[in-house]
Amino acid sequence: MLKAIKAYLPLANDYELTLEGRIHDLIPENLEVWMANGVNRMSIGVQSFNTEVRQMVGRLDTKETVLERLAALKAYGQCSVVIDLIYGLPGQTMEVWEQDLADLVSSGVDGADLYQLNVFDGSDLNKDITNGKVPAAATTAMQGDMFEFGRKYLDERSYRRLSAAHWSANNRERSLYNTLAKSGVPMFPFGSGAGGNVDGYGMMLHRALKPYEDMVSRGEKPFMALMKQSELQPIVNQVVSQLEQGFLNIMSLVKMDSRLDELNWLYKLWEERDLVVYNGLLYKLTAAGEFWTVNLTQSTLEAVEYILTGKNSFAVEAVAAQDTKTISKENPNQQVRGIGQGKANISVPTDEDSETQRKEALITKAKAEISKSGASGESAERMVQAMYNLSADEIEYMMERMMS
Numbered sequence: 195m196l197k198a199i200k201a202y203l204p205l206a207n208d209y210e211l212t213l214e215g216r217i218h219d220l221i222p223e224n225l226e227v228w229m230a231n232g233v234n235r236m237s238i239g240v241q242s243f244n245t246e247v248r249q250m251v252g253r254l255d256t257k258e259t260v261l262e263r264l265a266a267l268k269a270y271g272q273c274s275v276v277i278d279l280i281y282g283l284p285g286q287t288m289e290v291w292e293q294d295l296a297d298l299v300s301s302g303v304d305g306a307d308l309y310q311l312n313v314f315d316g317s318d319l320n321k322d323i324t325n326g327k328v329p330a331a332a333t334t335a336m337q338g339d340m341f342e343f344g345r346k347y348l349d350e351r352s353y354r355r356l357s358a359a360h361w362s363a364n365n366r367e368r369s370l371y372n373t374l375a376k377s378g379v380p381m382f383p384f385g386s387g388a389g390g391n392v393d394g395y396g397m398m399l400h401r402a403l404k405p406y407e408d409m410v411s412r413g414e415k416p417f418m419a420l421m422k423q424s425e426l427q428p429i430v431n432q433v434v435s436q437l438e439q440g441f442l443n444i445m446s447l448v449k450m451d452s453r454l455d456e457l458n459w460l461y462k463l464w465e466e467r468d469l470v471v472y473n474g475l476l477y478k479l480t481a482a483g484e485f486w487t488v489n490l491t492q493s494t495l496e497a498v499e500y501i502l503t504g505k506n507s508f509a510v511e512a513v514a515a516q517d518t519k520t521i522s523k524e525n526p527n528q529q530v531r532g533i534g535q536g537k538a539n540i541s542v543p544t545d546e547d548s549e550t551q552r553k554e555a556l557i558t559k560a561k562a563e564i565s566k567s568g569a570s571g572e573s574a575e576r577m578v579q580a581m582y583n584l585s586a587d588e589i590e591y592m593m594e595r596m597m598s
Contacts, residue, residue, distance in 0.1 A: 195385075196231035210235050210370040217255045220263040229272045235367075236267060237307075240277040243297040247285045250328045251319065257297070264301050274367045275303045276360075281340040282311035282332035284323065291340050295347045305367035307359045308344050310337050310485075316552045316586070341485045357438045358487040376438045378431030386416075394423050401588050418584070429454070429498060437491045440484060443476040447498075456501050457494065464490070553586040560589060 199211070212235040213228055220238070228236075242248050245256045255263075267275055279298060281291055298306050313320050313331050322328045332340065345355075353361045356369045357376070375381060381390035387401040398419040400406035409416040424430070429450055436442050444461065447454040461477045464470045469483040469490065483490060500506055561578055581589050 196228070196233065200232050205232075210368065212237055212371055214239070217253075217260050217263050220267050222266075225267065225270060229270055233273055235274045235276070238264070238267075238275070238277045240264075241280045242283055242286060242290070243294050244286065244290050247283050247290060250284050261297070261301060264303060268302055274305065276305040276307065276367055276369070277301075277303050278307045278309060280309045280311050281344060282337040284319075284328040284331050286332065288340065288343065291343065292347070295344055299351055299363075302363075304364055305356070305360065305362040305369065308341070308348075308361065309359055310341065314590070338482075338485050342481055345481060345484065355440070358440070358484065373435075373438075376431075377435040378427065391423065394427070396421055396423050418588070426498065426502060429502075430495060433494050433498065434491060437479070437487055437494065440479045440487075441476050442470075442494070445476075451502060453501050454498065457497060460494070460497055553589060556586055556589045557581050 196211075199205075205211075211232050213233045214237045215224075216239050240260060241251060241253055243257045243260055248255070248257075248260075264275065264277070267273075277298065279294055281294075286294075311331055313323065319328075319331075323330055348361050349355075353363055356362050356367075357372055360369050360372055362369065378391070380392050382392060383390035383397060383399050386399060386403055386406040389396075389398045391397065396419075397417055400409065400416045400418040405418075406416045429447060432447060432450070433442065436446075442457075442461065444454065444457050447457065461470055461472070464483070465472055465477070468480055469486065470477040470479055472478075479487065479490070496506075557578065560581060
């Protein structure tokens with residue numbers, strides 16, 4: 195496939211070709227092939243350097259192995275090396291997180307993504323926590339402290355923040371894909387599970403190999419989902435791209451539609467809440483705003499939709515599973531997850547039908563996301579109907595790509 199990319203695609207002189215992998219993939223026979231065929235950026239899912247924490251979440255390689263293989267990869271000198279770290283993992287105390295950051299710096303890799311852990315109801319991790327197999331994950335409040343610590347730690351060491359979650363240690367790491375993808379540039383999907391957008395249509399190829407291979411063998415396009423993007427997509431791209439960079443220039447949106455001046459009311463409110471600061475030209479996210487970037491982006495898009503279309507497709511979602519949990523008095527088979535002091539609780543089924551109910555809940559959420567995108571009519575309905583033929587995991591994966 196790497197040879198085909200070089201042979202058939204018009205690559206720019208400064209192209210970025212990223213290969214994503216895990217530590218156990220970094221063996222000489224793989225590295226030789228990748229480097230010889232144009233890979234110039236490697237993204238490795240480390241999650242944590244701590245051996246005990248890694249093994250709790252299914253990563254078998256020890257800290258020593260991780261550091262050795264990263265060093266071997268760096269020794270090639272032919273690619274930018276970036277790693278993913280997650281904060282809030284079970285067993286990952288603030289001390290462990292600080293050591294993870296120290297190991298990141300000492301490893302000499304060119305950049306890193308710092309991601310917040312989300313524990314989803316019905317996931318294997320949530321089941322392991324519930325059954326006492328692993329310690330509880332950090333609460334959202336604790337994750338906020340970890341984010342602030344990580345942000346300060348890297349800033350003090352001259353790391354440059356390229357986007358909401360991505361940091362660069364030097365000029366070798368550009369993170370072109372992550373930056374351009376958020377701005378809505380055309381993206382051609384290749385391979386099972388790939389997603390993209392071309393000429394106003396968003397698409398997702400089948401994640402499961404069997405239907406993907408069957409459709410390709412029949413000469414059919416292996417789409418799992420295909421939908422026309424909203425007329426608001428250019429505005430959506432501007433909002434997402436700017437907030438990903440840590441700011442919002444409302445005047446640039448007003449030039450696209452004067453009605454969007456109403457967003458100033460919302461951002462002035464957020465300024466009072468210490469989420470943004472206005473510098474006379476644009477609103478910049480504070481440290482707290484950076485932590486809540488995804489939420490602020492979603493709320494801004496919902497406000498844009500309402501201002502421009504009068505539609506209200508706001509979705510009320512349960513709190514992350516790592517936060518407050520009690521048992522419902524009315525139904526012992528249900529866990530009740532609090533969404534804030536003095537507010538209503540949302541019951542999450544945990545009985546034998548949980549997989550079916552999880553699928554229904556995901557489809558309901560997907561309908562809200564499709565509505566927010568501006569899609570309607572037959573194409574939107576076909577997309578929803580297609581979800582009933584997918585597993586809950588496949589729907590969840592598709593939604594992650596829709597909202598990324």
